[in-house]
Amino acid sequence: MHTVAVLALDHVVAADLATPVEVFGRVRLADGSRPYRVAVCAPAPKVAGEAFTIVAPHDLSALREAGTIVVPGCSEGAAPPPAEVFDALRAAAAAGTRIASICAGAFTLAAAGLLDGLRATTHWAAAGLLARSFPRVEVDPGVLYVDNGQILTSAGAAAGLDLCLHLVRRDFGSAVAAASARLSVVPLEREGGQAQFVPHTPPAVPRGSSLEPVLAWIEENLAGEVTLARLARRAGMGERTFSRRFREQTGTTPLQWLLLARVRRAQLLLESTDEGVERVAARAGFGSAAAFRDRFRRVAGVTPTAYRSAFGDCRSRST
Template structure:
């Protein structure tokens, strides 16, 4: 049997840990045999979680016997992993053991130096911090998982499920992986990446800024064809001054800000209305349905129709994210 060791550290996220345990434990071959042996191990016998205390049956020595190690994420309150943990992961990597992380478990792999020079992902909210703390890591916040061969990383907890199914398919083929996906009531492959779940907030405007009323006016007129000259005139500035202040205060260009606002408006309409693509394209200010589809997929990672299927109430069991086009609260992860 292939041994999978789940490394539980203090403040481990329960879902990040439970998903690989469940997916690998329930996997079955065509003849009914279980191909994976799952072991939960920890540096200490007792692991403090946010809502319970876990008793781990195995210590770090179990990592030496594992064929695959999975490192779940930990909450922000978690202390840095101890050197004994990092050394055990480095030793396992040097021995050729496959090592995967779920969500913020990537921080533990990065701390051990296992992600240096590699592409990696984590939850999109934590991606900027991972990139800042570990500049040698090529952080990919827009994907569900990254497979570097021996080292693999995944985004949030549900992306950990995608990664586990990918590993099963790599090990045992598509038929076994498809059966595992059905047991988990999930598709074997999801369309798009992590980008579809990201709330694309605009940079905050400094209070009292001359740009504040201009931005509110832009939001109220997204269905119109807006030019740089018109926006600058609305702000009482020349185009050059307007562009310079925009970049200084918001860190982006007026055009990029406008395109993001149009995409957010389109997301809101896809989630809360039954309007067709042509109508939404017009309401969000895109020149044509084709331009709308291309821009939307480039930013969100999926087509408008696929996005609606995931987030529209009543469509394939989806839910509406409760926000207006100006309210960025609420996101389904």
């Protein structure tokens, strides 16, 4: 039997902790047998969550006996884990144990040095902090999970479910994993990555900036013809000067800002209306539905139709 040790640290996120316990605990093989034994362990007998306290039935010695270790995330502001946690994780990694993190659990793995030189992910909102805090880690904020073989990381809480099902499939095949997915009422594979969940808002400019009136005009005229020459004239500058000032104040080019603003407008329309893709493309200012689909997928990671299915107002879809 394969032991999965779930490491509970103070201020552990409840969903991150429960996901591996439930997924691995419910897996059944074709003969009805349980292939996994789940052991919740902690450096101290009691673990304080945000709204609960649990008594962990196992101490850190469970990490030595595990075939897989799952490290859930902890709430923002949680104190660093004690040194013995990092020592136990490093020892397990050296012994070849498979180690996976859910959401902010990637910070624990990174602090232990287990992500150095590896590609990794975490919740999109924390990806920048992870990259700044651990420059030796190649942070990819756009995916649901990263499988490096022995070391795996996943994004936010729901992506932890994706990762656990992926591990079940690695261990026992697609049929067993698909049955586990059905128990959790989720697809075995979700379309797209984290990009579809990230608010894609064009970069802001400082209040009082000379560009503020121009950017407001762009927002009001996204469906019309917006050219560099027209924007420069409105700003009272030459095109080269306008482009330079624009990059200085927004960190991007006028074209990239415009395209992102149009994608954001399209997202809002897909979320709140039942208009067809062609109509959404036109209202957002794209020259064709094909160009719209291509740009939307580049930014959001999914098709406009898939985005609407995930985030559209159910009232508009039912009318």
